[in-house]
Amino acid sequence: MIWVETIINGVLYGGLYGLLGVGLALIVGVMRVVNLSHGEFIVLSAFIGVSLVGAVPWVHPLVLLLPVALIAFVLGFGLQAVLVNRVVTRPDPFAAILLTFGVAVVMRNLMVEVFGADPRNLPAGRLAHASAGMFGLHVGVLPLLILGLSVVLFTCLQLIITRTKFGRIVRATADHRDIVRLMGVNPGRVYNVVMGLSLALASVAGMLLAIRLSFTPYSGVERLLVAFEVVVLGGLGTFWGAMLGGITLGVAELVGLKFDTNAGPLYAHLLFLAGVLLRPNGLFRVRT
Amino acid sequence: MTLLEVRALDAFYGDFQALFGLSLDVEAGETVALIGANGAGKTTFLKCLVGLTSTKRGEIRFAGEPIAEQPAERISRLGLSLVPEGRLLFPSLTVEENLMMGALNQRPGSWTLARVYELFPILRERRRQKPEQLSGGQQHMVAIGRALMSNPKLLLCDEISLGLAPVVVDQIYESLGRIRAEGASIVLVEQDVKRAAGAADRVYCLLKGRVTLQGPARGMGLDQLSRAYFGA
Numbered sequence: 422m423i424w425v426e427t428i429i430n431g432v433l434y435g436g437l438y439g440l441l442g443v444g445l446a447l448i449v450g451v452m453r454v455v456n457l458s459h460g461e462f463i464v465l466s467a468f469i470g471v472s473l474v475g476a477v478p479w480v481h482p483l484v485l486l487l488p489v490a491l492i493a494f495v496l497g498f499g500l501q502a503v504l505v506n507r508v509v510t511r512p513d514p515f516a517a518i519l520l521t522f523g524v525a526v527v528m529r530n531l532m533v534e535v536f537g538a539d540p541r542n543l544p545a546g547r548l549a550h551a552s553a554g555m556f557g558l559h560v561g562v563l564p565l566l567i568l569g570l571s572v573v574l575f576t577c578l579q580l581i582i583t584r585t586k587f588g589r590i591v592r593a594t595a596d597h598r599d600i601v602r603l604m605g606v607n608p609g610r611v612y613n614v615v616m617g618l619s620l621a622l623a624s625v626a627g628m629l630l631a632i633r634l635s636f637t638p639y640s641g642v643e644r645l646l647v648a649f650e651v652v653v654l655g656g657l658g659t660f661w662g663a664m665l666g667g668i669t670l671g672v673a674e675l676v677g678l679k680f681d682t683n684a685g686p687l688y689a690h691l692l693f694l695a696g697v698l699l700r701p702n703g704l705f706r707v708r709t
Numbered sequence: 710m711t712l713l714e715v716r717a718l719d720a721f722y723g724d725f726q727a728l729f730g731l732s733l734d735v736e737a738g739e740t741v742a743l744i745g746a747n748g749a750g751k752t753t754f755l756k757c758l759v760g761l762t763s764t765k766r767g768e769i770r771f772a773g774e775p776i777a778e779q780p781a782e783r784i785s786r787l788g789l790s791l792v793p794e795g796r797l798l799f800p801s802l803t804v805e806e807n808l809m810m811g812a813l814n815q816r817p818g819s820w821t822l823a824r825v826y827e828l829f830p831i832l833r834e835r836r837r838q839k840p841e842q843l844s845g846g847q848q849h850m851v852a853i854g855r856a857l858m859s860n861p862k863l864l865l866c867d868e869i870s871l872g873l874a875p876v877v878v879d880q881i882y883e884s885l886g887r888i889r890a891e892g893a894s895i896v897l898v899e900q901d902v903k904r905a906a907g908a909a910d911r912v913y914c915l916l917k918g919r920v921t922l923q924g925p926a927r928g929m930g931l932d933q934l935s936r937a938y939f940g941a
Contacts (some may be wrong), residue, residue: 592801593810600797601792603759604780604859605814 426558427675433564434633435671436571439664440626441644442651443575444619446663449652450614451595451664452509454517456499458525460645461621464527464638466493466624468536470543482545483566486628490621497620498613500524501599505616506609510598525641532638543631567629574622582660591615623648651692656703669696669704712737712863713758713892718767718777720753720918727753728765728918735863740885740895742905742926746938751898752794754866754915759791760784772862779833790861794868794898796852798840805836807851811858818860819891825854827849830886846877853884863894870901882908902934918939 449455465488472483485600504524508516551562563643573698582588590611594601598608630636655662670689677688696704713735720728727748735741745751750870756762758769760781769777788813798807808825827929828831828834829850849869856864866885871879878901885895885908904911906926914922914937922929922937 437868589802589806589810593799596799596801597797600793601810602761603785604810605782605785607782659810
């Protein structure tokens with residue numbers, strides 16, 4: 422029974438990992454570049470969340486997800502418009518990688534300067550420890566909520582990309598960024614919105630993760646690593662693949678933790694390594 | 710009225726000069742064929758017109774407005790539309806979504822989704838499919854339809870007969886006649902000299918980035934053309 426619980430909790434936790442990665446999957450899929458500052462923005466959102474909780478303690482942290490996501494959207498839009506668009510059209514993908522790496526380093530140090538290096542947490546009150554019994558199993562309420570929210574956000578993203586006019590423009594820009602210009606579309610503006618969406622999704626994940634896991638200004642690297650593994654496991658640039666990749670990592674981590682209390686994440690990384698070796702195109706071939 | 714006026718156009722790829730002082734006119738309602746061998750600069754010329762080649766100098770006026778310095782996004786809204794070489798459809802979009810991309814700049818005019826389906830009825834049947842599921846000829850139809858959806862004053866067609874069976878090329882050229890009837894001017898870039906000259910009012914022949922021959926299509930001798938084409 423304890424194993425079933427572990428696996429269920431891994432699935433719930435994995436939804437959050439999927440959410441960490443899906444923003445990155447969007448960037449990779451649309452712009453064919455990797456945003457190495459993805460992790461730092463996840464951590465920054467958590468800091469913004471903690472600050473907001475401090476400023477308005479009577480508002481529940483989960484309600485604050487919305488303003489934090491909006492702030493992250495604006496930051497992403499700005500990052501793309503001011504910096505990344507300058508290099509993203511170059512044939513050399515290293516330009517964008519180096520640029521976002523630089524952004525990550527600067528952000529990390531600015532966060533130490535502004536917020537200090539102490540580990541922080543996002544307090545979620547009683548919700549953090551509440552659990553629900555189902556068929557004799559104990560499942561955390563918060564993880565359930567988190568998985569539910571992840572599924573809702575994934576569905577929204579999927580619908581936006583496949584069903585709306587904006588989604589059509591995003592897909593067309595991903596296909597041929599020169600040809601959409603002949604239809605009056607400025608690819609840079611599309612990228613601005615896509616980066617905003619990517620970081621808004623990442624910020625939700627960052628806040629939720631901060632309830633479970635303490636973070637410091639240096640946590641961005643670990644967050645990026647998870648996001649990156651999710652994207653690669655899921656198959657580059659696919660959304661539901663990212664979700665399934667996240668769940669796989671979540672289950673691997675919690676099951677690993679049961680075997681070996683010191684090294685849960687190690688098993689997730691080992692699984693990732695095995696995945697890359699055995700299925701280099703991603704575990705799941707879900708095309709968007 | 711002169712719709713397109715190009716004067717002394719030079720274009721470059723890095724150190725390589727692809728066009729040398731090219732001048733060309735297209736009158737309203739006219740079909741102009743631009744012929745020449747591989748590497749003559751035909752595609753470069755079209756890219757200059759729509760704003761996809763930025764390293765150029767010279768003057769380009771479209772409907773009276775200078776466009777040489779303008780970005781592609783703006784030029785498309787003036788009514789200049791390109792059917793690119795190799796079609797370059799959006800593989801992630803369905804046929805209908807591809808067509809609707811052309812209507813994004815919302816230029817008023819007679820071309821709508823329904824009219825494009827009337828012109829190419831097979832596309833209506835295939836509208837929910839991805840371009841890769843279509844034959845080469847059908848993909849050309851999507852590319853032409855996509856360009857038409859913006860109701861262009863001038864339609865630029867780059868090698869629309871390339872790699873197609875003769876009977877399909879016939880169909881495509883027949884559609885060009887109906888597009889002209891709606892009032893659009895056409896620039897036809899071709900390697901198939903006979904086909905292009907047959908469909909056009911006037912012909913320009915390009916050789917290594919220079920115009921080697923120009924004149925009315927009617928009465929242009931084949932030997933005269935082939936000399937301009939090969940530079941012999």
